Amino acid sequence: MYTTLARPLLPLALPLLLVPQPSPRLLPARAPLLRVLLPLPSLLVLIASGMSSAPTVAASTTFASGTTPTFLPNAPPLPNALSLNPANYPPLDKTPPVDSPEVQQWIKEVNATGIQIPDFAPTVAGGCPTNPDAVNDQSRCWWTCGGCAAPDDIEQCPDKMTWGLTYDDGPALYTGDLLAYLDQANLKATFFVVGSRAISYPALLQEEYMAQHQIAVHTWSHPPMTTLTNEQIIAELGWTKKVIKDVLGVTPTFWRPPYGDVDNRVRAIAKAMGLQTSIWTRISPEATFDTGDFDIAGGQTTSTQVLNNWENIIGNATTIDHGFIVLEHDLFQQTVDIAMDYILPDALAHQPPFKIEPIISCLNKPLQDAYIETNDNSSNPIGMSSAAPTGVSSASDGAHTTSPQTGASATGSASSAEASGNSSGASANGKNSAMGIAAPSSMGAIALALVSGVVALFL
Numbered sequence: 001m002y003t004t005l006a007r008p009l010l011p012l013a014l015p016l017l018l019v020p021q022p023s024p025r026l027l028p029a030r031a032p033l034l035r036v037l038l039p040l041p042s043l044l045v046l047i048a049s050g051m052s053s054a055p056t057v058a059a060s061t062t063f064a065s066g067t068t069p070t071f072l073p074n075a076p077p078l079p080n081a082l083s084l085n086p087a088n089y090p091p092l093d094k095t096p097p098v099d100s101p102e103v104q105q106w107i108k109e110v111n112a113t114g115i116q117i118p119d120f121a122p123t124v125a126g127g128c129p130t131n132p133d134a135v136n137d138q139s140r141c142w143w144t145c146g147g148c149a150a151p152d153d154i155e156q157c158p159d160k161m162t163w164g165l166t167y168d169d170g171p172a173l174y175t176g177d178l179l180a181y182l183d184q185a186n187l188k189a190t191f192f193v194v195g196s197r198a199i200s201y202p203a204l205l206q207e208e209y210m211a212q213h214q215i216a217v218h219t220w221s222h223p224p225m226t227t228l229t230n231e232q233i234i235a236e237l238g239w240t241k242k243v244i245k246d247v248l249g250v251t252p253t254f255w256r257p258p259y260g261d262v263d264n265r266v267r268a269i270a271k272a273m274g275l276q277t278s279i280w281t282r283i284s285p286e287a288t289f290d291t292g293d294f295d296i297a298g299g300q301t302t303s304t305q306v307l308n309n310w311e312n313i314i315g316n317a318t319t320i321d322h323g324f325i326v327l328e329h330d331l332f333q334q335t336v337d338i339a340m341d342y343i344l345p346d347a348l349a350h351q352p353p354f355k356i357e358p359i360i361s362c363l364n365k366p367l368q369d370a371y372i373e374t375n376d377n378s379s380n381p382i383g384m385s386s387a388a389p390t391g392v393s394s395a396s397d398g399a400h401t402t403s404p405q406t407g408a409s410a411t412g413s414a415s416s417a418e419a420s421g422n423s424s425g426a427s428a429n430g431k432n433s434a435m436g437i438a439a440p441s442s443m444g445a446i447a448l449a450l451v452s453g454v455v456a457l458f459l
C-alpha cells in the first residue's frame with residue numbers, strides 16, 4: 001500500500017504533514033499543501049538531487065495464471081508471467097532481426113492487408129537538419145520535423161478539460177510506485193510499453209493491466225522509427241505486440257512512436273498491423289505538451305524546467321477548446337517522483353477540475369477497444385480499412401492538403417540508418433529544446449542499466 005509518508009523523498013516534509021493525519025483519499029489534496037508549506041525550490045532539490053533509493057513498491061506477481069480480467073468483457077485468462085522465457089524473443093534493446101520466421105510471417109500479413117505503404121526511404125542520422133528533402137516533402141507528413149499530423153493520428157482528446165494521461169518507456173523499477181499512487185488517486189492511465197521492458201518486468205505489466213490501465217505499444221527497442229526499413233518497423237511492432245499478448249493475453253490496438261518520430265510510411269505499416277498511431281498534443285511549434293521529464297535523469301534538463309513546462313502546459317490546457325495528451329515517462333525515479341509529487345497533485349487540485357483518464361477513455365471508447373481480442377470493431381475498427389492515410393494536415397496552422405502517395409510493398413526496403421536523430425520539437429515554454437531523439441546507444445545503455453538493476457548510476 002502506498003503511503004506518501006513512507007516515501008524516501010519526503011522526510012523533510014514530515015513535520016508539516018503529520019497533522020492532520022492523512023487518509024488515502026486526501027492524497028490528491030495534500031500535495032498542494034506540500035507545495036505551499038515546502039518551498040518549491042526545496043521540493044525541486046529533493047527531486048533533482050538524485051537521492052538514490054529503492055523503489056517503495058517492488059514488482060511482484062500478484063495474479064495467478066488463469067485469472068480472468070472481469071473488468072474486460074471477453075478477455076482471455078491471464079497467462080503465467082513466470083513462464084516467459086526471454087530466449088524465445090530477440091535480444092533486448094536492439095532492433096530485432098528481420099529474417100526470423102515470426103517477422104517473415106508478419107511481413108506477409110502486412111502485405112496481405114493491401115494497405116499501400118508509401119515508398120519513402122528511411123531518414124538518416126541527424127533528424128530534421130540532415131533530412132531537408134524529407135522535411136520538405138509534405139506527402140511524407142513527418143510529425144517530428146514540422147508537426148504534420150495525419151487525420152488518423154491521436155494528438156488530443158476531443159472534450160475540453162480532459163487529459164489523456166500517458167506514461168512511456170516502462171515498465172521499470174519505479175512503475176510500482178506510480179501504480180500505487182494512481183490507485184489511491186483513483187486514476188487510470190495509458191502505458192506505452194517497450195517490449196524489451198515487458199521481458200524484464202512481466203509481473204509489473206500484469207499489474208498495470210489488471211489495474212485497468214490501458215496497455216499500448218511503444219516498440220521493442222525504442223528507435224526513431226523513420227530511420228528503419230519497412231521490415232525493421234514490422235519487427236519492432238510485431239515483437240512488442242507479441243510479448244504483450246504473451247504476458248497479458250491481449251494485443252494492444254494503440255501505439256506511440258518513440259520521440260513522436262512518425263511519417264506516412266511508418267503510419268501505414270502501423271495501421272496494417274492494427275495499431276492506431278497516438279502522439280501528444282502540439283498546438284503550435286512553441287507549445288508542445290511534452291513535459292521534458294525524460295531528460296532530467298541524463299542531466300539535459302532540470303526539474304525546474306520540467307515544472308515550468310508543466311505550468312505552461314496546464315495554462316494552455318485551460319484555454320484550448322479541446323482536451324489534451326501530455327508526454328510523461330515511468331522509466332526513471334525522477335520522472336515518477338515529479339509525476340507523483342507535483343504534476344498529478346497539481347492537476348488534481350486544479351479548478352475547474354480536469355477529467356483525467358486513459359486515451360481510449362478520453363476518446364469516448366470502451367476499454368475493450370484497446371485490445372484486438374476484446375475489440376468488437378463496432379466503434380474502433382482499427383486495421384480493418386484498406387485505405388492508407390492520404391490526408392496531410394498541418395498541426396501548426398490548421399491547413400489541410402492532400403497528396404497522392406506512391407504504393408510499395410512492405411518488403412520494399414531501403415538502406416538502414418542505425419544512427420541517432422534529433423527532434424525539432426519545442427518545449428511548452430516557447431524555447432527550442434534539446435528534447436529529441438536520444439542516440440540508440442544511450443537508450444541501450446539506459447535499458448541495460450535497468451535490466452541489471454544499476455539504474456542508480458544514472459540518477
Ligand SMILES: [Zn+2]
Nearest residue numbers: 168169258259
Ligand atoms: Zn519513449
